[in-house]
Amino acid sequence: MNSNPPIVDVRETGTSLVFSAIRQMSPVPRIDIASATGFSPATVTSITADLINRGLIEEVAASPQLVNAKRGRPRVNLKIRGAAHLVAGMKLSDKLATVTIADFDGKRIADFSNPSDVTIRSAAQVTEFLSETLSLALENAKLKQQNLSGVGIGLPGVIDANTGHIFWSPTLLERDVPLKKMLHGKLGLPVFLDNDANLVAIAEQRFGLGKNARNFIVVSVEQGVGMGIVIDGKLYRGNHGCGAELGHTKVQLDGALCRCGQRGCLEAYIGDYALLREASTSLELPASATSEEQMEQLLAKVKSGDVVAKTIVRRAGRMFAVGLANVVNIFAPELIILSGERMQHNYLFNEEMINEMKKSIVQTGGPPPEVAVHEWGDQMWAMGAAAFAIDGITDGILRDTASYVA
Amino acid sequence: MNSNPPIVDVRETGTSLVFSAIRQMSPVPRIDIASATGFSPATVTSITADLINRGLIEEVAASPQLVNAKRGRPRVNLKIRGAAHLVAGMKLSDKLATVTIADFDGKRIADFSNPSDVTIRSAAQVTEFLSETLSLALENAKLKQQNLSGVGIGLPGVIDANTGHIFWSPTLLERDVPLKKMLHGKLGLPVFLDNDANLVAIAEQRFGLGKNARNFIVVSVEQGVGMGIVIDGKLYRGNHGCGAELGHTKVQLDGALCRCGQRGCLEAYIGDYALLREASTSLELPASATSEEQMEQLLAKVKSGDVVAKTIVRRAGRMFAVGLANVVNIFAPELIILSGERMQHNYLFNEEMINEMKKSIVQTGGPPPEVAVHEWGDQMWAMGAAAFAIDGITDGILRDTASYVA
């Protein structure tokens, strides 16, 4: 009964602590690193000297206009050295694979996207398609594969990010695919896989609105409803490494039928297909059009004052508010980021929904969570994947015993 | 824009790491501490020697029958030294204050409970009542206040555990009460306050079914519905230090009216008052009886096959299943502990509900969370409070620079 080995968490090294402080606050002078990490200036000097030595960070030439007009020795800013590594971030969605090449500092170097008519593939075909897309992206950016230090990839579905095992994905024909291993074999590069919603959360944390928050959630609506949870500055992935499934929380007992086969799922009220399903019963929408086109027509009707269209969209908004409020009641995050493209804005991410949500959360006495809407393009997903790859590579580098001279 | 100071988390000291390993695995030989913490045996020897020196842990005399019949030098087990400190854990509920005196190792030394007709008090009166109850409990156990090193107290409501500030509690007349400060002033002892549901989670983690889990939730139904969330072995308290409000997650848009004034809250379907409200419309229950008695009568009717009573209880169970499933879909914990007294078992914590819940969670491919029902008496809450106090005291002790000789 007592032989179970509870793994006590690995303590972070001074080097990794300093490095992540630089990443978070970049550009930042040593003195601020010292106060943020609690290390003495002496230690910061010695650790940063080592990091500079290893080519991972660099000093920033002081730009004259930024000098604070204070006296004293001027601060020397440090930043991540972008040239240290290049990574690719990829996002595989319905009919498109998007690639962003980024440097170690997260700077976007090049973008590429590869449309395709095929929406669902075998594991082997996905491997092939992603590999081919990466090659094209590299060619396009005049880079070679050996310039890359790793590839991060996001795709929808239920994925264990630790093992890179895909339990299920709408883009894959099979279940239980060891895609990370397959891609690693094909590309010969370190591969980092995760659910796309988690990667959006990482993107927000690293480059977006989550920069200064420790506990926040990111809700991203695309085909499905995704959610990423950041607790204590760390992405929370649940017990099996799979993310949260906001889209399949129940907002109604015995409610509308969902794609997943269950009833009352949030997604069954706010997903594109749910709205169109309702529209089809009492509105005239051209049946032959794509679902994107149909959605646009539905929203146009809402704008022009169509009562039925408004009813449809309004319920979706109210249901979404309930779903969000539930997350808030359970989590009490400091910030909620609604992340998506313009279209969602019109029917979900609006004042009315946010107010309704706030009315449904329990009064704690503390301030309600801030709600922010972030309209990003498609590249955001890929940037999250790139950030994920950067993190993975950084972990690998900093785990090696850092030999710096005191 | 860049001057915000991101606090990088404090790294745990070797001493506190070893100490918590001992607490978790107690009794445990040094060699196992070494492998669990990753420290070398040499380090464990030196740290444990210091802890023994300080009287915080002790060697356990080898009991002959437990010797593993292996050869080699026998292992010497270590455990927390109970005599090091005594604490009181208190729980204030509707009509009762419960006290448990526990030693530093979490061993129950004495119990006491103090019933009262008053259900709601002013802050001053609560301070007085708790102080008086503690005195009686000490007297009863033949102890003096100076024997105690701290007091942990749990009460329902919205509480910031860090500051000990009570935003609101059903047991208090006023809002925004700095109860921790008041009690500290009155008792002259370190006081640790938290929401009672959180303390149940701590009790489960320390003494109960959560011992071997890193991510789990504890749902406790008393008057309201409480939930405690443990992530990565640590109680998650949300952004303001206040716990999760499972009872006020919405399970129905525009649903039943809740005590909190909102509609569709889980509590408005499964709380005692919700069931009795329904019962009152079509069942004959003696109006003069207490709600406990009425509940018993309602459950008796269920048992004897009353159709209406069954309908009422069955909906409650289904709603509860939905509420739980939502938590699982968001969190994916490895374990759910349903904690409460016998009564809940009959109408909420049963096979049917658990199956219904499992049907409402999304298939991840991984195993569904384990669900365990834990029937504890009233003392559980107080034990959680005691454990919380022990933790607080331990933190204080181990934060001081441990001067051990290498």
Add this chain to the structure above:
DNA sequence: CATTTTAATTTACTAATCAAATTAAATCAC
């Protein structure tokens, strides 16, 4: 140009931790 101020570095030390050798206490094998 000396003074003041702030940032960064150097120096000399301390504390935490480990590897390797040693000691301790048991069983096993004959």
Add this chain to the structure above:
DNA sequence: GTGATTTAATTTGATTAGTAAATTAAAATG
């Protein structure tokens, strides 16, 4: 029994991560 073997714990002697205090660096001030 007695030495060989095995495993746990400790000791010893280094090494490393980190600090405090002194020093150097580079600016503004007056």
